[in-house]
Amino acid sequence: MQYPEPVAKLIDSYMKLPGIGVKTASRLAFFTLDMRDEDVNAFAKSLISVKRDLHYCSICGNITEEDPCEICRDKTRDRSTILVVEEPKDVMAMEKMREYKGLYHVLNGVLSPMEGTGPDDLTIAALIQRLHDETVKEVIIATNATTEGEATAMYLSRLIKPAGIKVTRLAHGLAVGSDIEYADEVTLLKAVEGRREI
Amino acid sequence: MQYPEPVAKLIDSYMKLPGIGVKTASRLAFFTLDMRDEDVNAFAKSLISVKRDLHYCSICGNITEEDPCEICRDKTRDRSTILVVEEPKDVMAMEKMREYKGLYHVLNGVLSPMEGTGPDDLTIAALIQRLHDETVKEVIIATNATTEGEATAMYLSRLIKPAGIKVTRLAHGLAVGSDIEYADEVTLLKAVEGRREI
Numbered sequence: 001m002q003y004p005e006p007v008a009k010l011i012d013s014y015m016k017l018p019g020i021g022v023k024t025a026s027r028l029a030f031f032t033l034d035m036r037d038e039d040v041n042a043f044a045k046s047l048i049s050v051k052r053d054l055h056y057c058s059i060c061g062n063i064t065e066e067d068p069c070e071i072c073r074d075k076t077r078d079r080s081t082i083l084v085v086e087e088p089k090d091v092m093a094m095e096k097m098r099e100y101k102g103l104y105h106v107l108n109g110v111l112s113p114m115e116g117t118g119p120d121d122l123t124i125a126a127l128i129q130r131l132h133d134e135t136v137k138e139v140i141i142a143t144n145a146t147t148e149g150e151a152t153a154m155y156l157s158r159l160i161k162p163a164g165i166k167v168t169r170l171a172h173g174l175a176v177g178s179d180i181e182y183a184d185e186v187t188l189l190k191a192v193e194g195r196r197e198i
Numbered sequence: 199m200q201y202p203e204p205v206a207k208l209i210d211s212y213m214k215l216p217g218i219g220v221k222t223a224s225r226l227a228f229f230t231l232d233m234r235d236e237d238v239n240a241f242a243k244s245l246i247s248v249k250r251d252l253h254y255c256s257i258c259g260n261i262t263e264e265d266p267c268e269i270c271r272d273k274t275r276d277r278s279t280i281l282v283v284e285e286p287k288d289v290m291a292m293e294k295m296r297e298y299k300g301l302y303h304v305l306n307g308v309l310s311p312m313e314g315t316g317p318d319d320l321t322i323a324a325l326i327q328r329l330h331d332e333t334v335k336e337v338i339i340a341t342n343a344t345t346e347g348e349a350t351a352m353y354l355s356r357l358i359k360p361a362g363i364k365v366t367r368l369a370h371g372l373a374v375g376s377d378i379e380y381a382d383e384v385t386l387l388k389a390v391e392g393r394r395e396i
Contacts, residue, residue: 003290004263006247013241018229019222026287031216032248033261040249043211044242049204050230051238063231065202089224092201 007033059130061106061123063088071104078102080137082130084156086110086144094142102140105130110148111155124156131163138166145172205231257328259304259321261286269302276300278335280328282354284308284342292340300338303328308346309353322354329361336364343370 002008007029014025032040056062057069064070071077071091081102085091091104107122119125130136139160143149157167172190174183183191200206205227212223230238254260255267262268269275269289279300283289289302305320317323328334337358341347355365370388372381381389 004252004261006244006251006263007261009240009244010248013237013244016233016237016241017226024217028215029248030285030287032245033252035214035249037249039211039214040245042207043214044245046204046207046211047230047238047242047245050208050227051233051235053204054202054231063202063205065204087228089228 003029056108057106059126060104061108061126062091062104076101079133079135081140082127082136082138083140083142084127085142086149086152090142107143107152110143110146111152112148119155122152124159127156128159131160131165136165138168141167141169145170201227254306255304257324258302259306259324260289260302274299277331277333279338280325280334280336281338281340282325283340284347284350288340305341305350308341308344309350310346317353320350322357325354326357329358329363334363336366339365339367343368 003011010029010032011022011025014020014028015022020028035043053065054063055065055067057064057067057072059068059072062069062071066073078101082105083094083100083102084105084107085094086107086109088106088108091106094100094104105123105127107124107127109117109122111117111119111122127139131139139156141153141156143152153169157169160167171194172187173194174180174187174191180188201209201224208227208230209220209223212218212226213220218226233241251263252261253263253265255262255265255270257266257270260267260269264271276299280303281292281298281300282303282305283292284305284307286304286306289304292298292302303321303325305322305325307315307320309315309317309320325337329337337354339351339354341350351367355367358365369392370385371392372378372385372389378386
């Protein structure tokens with residue numbers, strides 16, 4: 001005996017999500033059974049909508065409902081700086097800071113030989129294309145402070161610098177409000193290396 | 199700046215699931231963006247289907263596409279025994295055992311004063327109704343070995359016994375293959391209490 005087909009199918013679908021195994025998927029499926037009709041309908045609609053109504057911006061690679069995206073269309077932004085991030089959510093994090101007024105470029109991933117992600121799987125060609133525009137003076141590389149993020153930053157730096165464009169990387173160091181005692185050695189080392197006169 | 203509306207809505211939907219906060223919901227939403235169209239469509243369809251095509255069996259309370267459910271309709275099953283469980287997934291667990299040939303009754307919850315779940319929120323009235331049929335000789339209570347499960351078992355036992363029907367409870371003890379060293383005290387106590395001659 002098995003679960004009724006609708007439940008079995010929903011469990012299969014939940015299991016396609018990252019970090020969700022068969023136990024959690026079953027729990028979620030049974031939870032869904034008890035959810036309000038309108039919430040489940042909204043859920044189904046938003047799944048369809050996210051695939052149908054969202055596209056990648058043909059300029060910066062960010063997700064957007066309209067192409068080009070809001071930021072690329074915004075004439076008030078500083079077109080001399082491009083900040084390169086891994087994912088669309090990194091753009092959101094940067095925008096929350098309300099300080100950066102330049103443009104973005106979303107790689108949609110990082111170089112990862114382990115996972116078979118090479119330069120052609122990212123939006124690197126499109127980034128290089130954008131640099132042909134002479135208004136671009138600086139590329140800020142804001143990939144994550146992981147091994148892959150660092151490797152991608154190095155790769156991009158070597159690719160862009162010959163064009164005479166300034167390439168910078170976000171500073172590494174102690175998180176604001178954090179204790180030295182709990183900082184890992186590499187972060188501490190980076191914090192010492194990057195020390196500034198006060 | 200916020201996420202494009204389709205993403206924001208999908209994040210909201212994922213956050214309605216148990217144990218999923220805003221960070222995981224965002225991660226799942228962006229993962230969904232990169233899923234194959236057919237997988238996302240199947241996901242949306244199964245959400246709709248689980249609400250539209252599944253019902254609770256009017257006899258045993260289990261989920262089913264047809265009412266009464268497969269097990270209640272099955273003439274080959276032993277109608278003298280009813281095994282009472284908390285949730286539909288417990289029926290699945292029992293059926294996997296391939297040993298039990300009686301009927302089931304799904305409470306769809308447990309008595310929990312803390313969460314405001316009383317007898318009327320469970321399918322207890324329907325269970326009592328079933329016992330008027332004189333073919334029922336034994337009710338096996340297989341609620342979970344939790345405080346609420348035990349309390350529900352006691353409550354049901356007091357309710358059913360006066361009708362002259364045998365009420366039994368699943369045995370407590372050491373899990374097969376487990377080490378005594380790692381068993382908690384209460385389980386060990388139950389295992390000693392329930393010891394059998396060999």
